[in-house]
Amino acid sequence: MKIQLKLEYAAFILLGACGFAQTGYAWWWFAGLFFAPDISMLGYLVNTRVGAFFYNLFHHLGVAIIVYFAGTALSLPYLQMIGAILFSHSAFDRILGYGLKYPDSFQNTHLGKIGKKAE
Template identity: 85%
Template sequence: MKLQLQFEYAAFLLLGIYAFAQTGYSWWWFAGLFFAPDISMLGYMVNSKAGAFFYNLFHHLGLAILVYLAGTFLSLPYLQAAGALLFSHSSFDRILGYGLKYPDSFQNTHLGKIGKKPN
């Protein structure tokens, strides 16, 4: 099942790359901002609950789609690009096993535990 999910998220990543390509922005923007959603992890400096909230906000596929669609309907290519970047980044994270976070710990995700296994 894990491999099946990785293939699904790889398809999502390709879809996000395609959506970004439709915006007409330079690929330098895509490369330069690809990891920008990870700034949301700064919320963990406050506590796990705030960290999980901000991480999940910037890594939610549904929100990414809404941002992209808002850019489409409002004819705002920069909003489309932001949505495509959020979608692509979140899909990439899911391929690596980084899911949405539970508020108790960064390692506790909807895809299971991440990090080093205890000996």
């Protein structure tokens, strides 16, 4: 099952790249901003609840889709770009096993425990 999920998320990355291609922006934007959603982890400097909220906001596939389609509806290619990058980045994180976070710990995700203490 893990292989199937990883293949599904790989297809999501490809879908996000196709969405990005529709924006007309140069590909270096995609590469340069691919890891930008991880800035949301700075919320963990406040506490785990704030950290989980901001991490989940910037790593939620549904939020990425809404941002992309808002850009499409409003004819704002930069919103489409942001949505495509959020979507692709979130799918990439899922392949690596990083899921949406629970507020009790960064290591506690919807995909299971991560880190050295994971069993």
